[in-house]
Amino acid sequence: MFAIALSELVQLFRNRLVLVTSCVMPVVVSAFFIRQHEVFATLGSLGYVAAVVMFTIGAFGLYATTVTTLAARRQNLFLKRLRSTALGDGGILCGLLLPVTALSLVQVGVIMTVLGVVAGAPENVLLVVVAALSMVIMMLGLGLATAGLTNSPEHAQVTTLPISLGTIAVVTWVGITGTEELALPKRLLPGGAATELVLNAWNGGVPVASSLVLLAPTLGWVVVAVALAARIFRWEPRR
Amino acid sequence: MTSGTVIDVERLNVTYGDFHAVRDLSFQVRRGELYALLGTNGAGKTSTLETVEGHRPPSSGTVRVFGQSPRDRRAVRPRMGIMLQESGFSPDLTVRESVRLIGRLTRRADSVERVLGVVDLTRKSGTRVSQLSGGEKRRLDFATAVYGTPELIFLDEPTTGLDVQSRDDLWDAVDRLREDGSTIVLTTHYLEEAQQRADRVGLMHKGAFHREGTVSELTRALPAAIRFTLPDRAPALPSRATRESDGRLLVQTFNLQQDLHTLLGWAREHAVELRDLEAGPTRLDDVFRVIAKD
Numbered sequence: 001m002f003a004i005a006l007s008e009l010v011q012l013f014r015n016r017l018v019l020v021t022s023c024v025m026p027v028v029v030s031a032f033f034i035r036q037h038e039v040f041a042t043l044g045s046l047g048y049v050a051a052v053v054m055f056t057i058g059a060f061g062l063y064a065t066t067v068t069t070l071a072a073r074r075q076n077l078f079l080k081r082l083r084s085t086a087l088g089d090g091g092i093l094c095g096l097l098l099p100v101t102a103l104s105l106v107q108v109g110v111i112m113t114v115l116g117v118v119a120g121a122p123e124n125v126l127l128v129v130v131a132a133l134s135m136v137i138m139m140l141g142l143g144l145a146t147a148g149l150t151n152s153p154e155h156a157q158v159t160t161l162p163i164s165l166g167t168i169a170v171v172t173w174v175g176i177t178g179t180e181e182l183a184l185p186k187r188l189l190p191g192g193a194a195t196e197l198v199l200n201a202w203n204g205g206v207p208v209a210s211s212l213v214l215l216a217p218t219l220g221w222v223v224v225a226v227a228l229a230a231r232i233f234r235w236e237p238r239r
Numbered sequence: 240m241t242s243g244t245v246i247d248v249e250r251l252n253v254t255y256g257d258f259h260a261v262r263d264l265s266f267q268v269r270r271g272e273l274y275a276l277l278g279t280n281g282a283g284k285t286s287t288l289e290t291v292e293g294h295r296p297p298s299s300g301t302v303r304v305f306g307q308s309p310r311d312r313r314a315v316r317p318r319m320g321i322m323l324q325e326s327g328f329s330p331d332l333t334v335r336e337s338v339r340l341i342g343r344l345t346r347r348a349d350s351v352e353r354v355l356g357v358v359d360l361t362r363k364s365g366t367r368v369s370q371l372s373g374g375e376k377r378r379l380d381f382a383t384a385v386y387g388t389p390e391l392i393f394l395d396e397p398t399t400g401l402d403v404q405s406r407d408d409l410w411d412a413v414d415r416l417r418e419d420g421s422t423i424v425l426t427t428h429y430l431e432e433a434q435q436r437a438d439r440v441g442l443m444h445k446g447a448f449h450r451e452g453t454v455s456e457l458t459r460a461l462p463a464a465i466r467f468t469l470p471d472r473a474p475a476l477p478s479r480a481t482r483e484s485d486g487r488l489l490v491q492t493f494n495l496q497q498d499l500h501t502l503l504g505w506a507r508e509h510a511v512e513l514r515d516l517e518a519g520p521t522r523l524d525d526v527f528r529v530i531a532k533d
Binding site for chain 1 (some may be wrong): 246294316325326328329331332339340345346368394396
């Protein structure tokens with residue numbers, strides 16, 4: 001597994017397009033939000049800025065790169081090659097996705113720290129960490145499911161749009177309007193509950209137990225995504 | 240299944256929806272032999288091979304490799320090397336990195352430099368896969384299959400895209416692997432390669448074995464051929480001949496030496512020149528053509 005992860009890391013740094021898409025773009029967008037945090041905080045709150053930055057990395061860094069990587073490795077039969085070895089399917093997927101997942105976690109960690117230093121620390125750091133982890137797991141699951149519908153890296157530019165733009169839209173909707181109205185649909189949408197969790201963690205004022213309940217919809221999306229992936233994920237190109 | 244059996248396939252069926260790709264196929268591959276799985280296009284070779292390699296489950300029937308399910312990768316794959324029909328390497332990795340990665344994942348011990356030497360890719364070891372020619376990619380594919388000298392090696396169209404020298408080198412390497420005791424399962428469209436090297440051949444057509452046996456067993460059932468052209472007004476031939484579409488005469492015989500001797504004696508006696516004379520034993524190509532007509 002670690003041999004695959006190492007080779008993926010090597011490829012990530014050799015392919016400038018992927019490097020820019022998965023590393024540079026989310027950081028640049030996040031830097032913009034942090035620089036303009038006062039403007040965005042007046043729209044919603046600092047928690048909203050934290051949530052939108054976290055999901056920008058999750059959607060455009062982690063999720064899109066997961067789909068693109070799996071589609072590319074399938075298209076050039078690298079997945080089949082890896083399945084010709086002694087490693088199991090779980091080990092192959094973990095190896096392929098470990099670098100981009102680690103990179104996203106590092107990005108989220110660094111950017112949240114910078115936001116905390118620049119704009120003010122969150123009320124509950126641990127809850128921010130939990131929210132970040134749940135977001136990462138959900139995006140990985142959705143990435144696996146979307147990869148099943150994606151034939152090529154080029155196709156990934158289209159298939160990733162609904163989830164990428166959709167989650168950012170949900171984050172913005174929940175982050176700006178809160179969940180006092182339409183709480184149930186907002187929490188059930190992908191990213192909605194996770195956004196509320198970040199808002200609670202950063203802004204405070206909500207008991208931890210009430211916030212932790214918000215993990216359920218996010219983990220529900222993980223279950224749905226993994227179940228979908230198990231049905232539609234393909235290891236070889238369609239012939 | 241005996242201790243000398245490496246692959247044991249029994250009543251294998253592979254279906255895709257309504258399409259029956261492989262029907263009730265049974266065969267065994269013995270330790271140390273080179274078994275050629277040949278067939279017409281769409282005969283079910285790839286489905287059979289992929290099932291035996293463990294890439295897909297059988298729809299019904301059993302497949303055992305080293306006495307175990309080939310789907311049990313952890314148990315079986317360290318003992319087998321697979322050369323895929325098409326390459327499957329990351330274009331941004333170098334040749335050395337690709338061999339090292341796949342070699343490690345096979346859980347066999349070997350030296351990357353040794354394996355690259357076997358396929359004459361040492362001077363390309365630092366080159367990215369995207370910059371290799373088609374033939375070099377095939378050699379890289381072969382390198383990963385033979386890494387660690389596995390007991391069982393699947394070679395799927397191994398010489399497609401290789402020049403003559405590279406083909407000879409690859410077959411030399413296969414010969415050395417066989418000397419070390421490796422069992423080889425080969426599929427190829429170059430029937431002369433199978434004819435020269437296979438201990439046994441399974442000829443597939445429409446999802447089932449049409450014939451199986453040694454090359455001589457398969458070719459024995461068909462007559463050998465003598466082909467030639469006669470000048471105008473030649474006397475009557477000593478043997479029955481038919482005219483082929485290119486105008487040449489064809490004499491089919493189960494006793495090539497005797498009938499050739501008779502024909503040459505007749506030509507000498509009548510001072511007739513047998514132009515474009517060709518005589519040879521039955522080849523796998525001939526068997527193949529008979530099957531394809533069915």
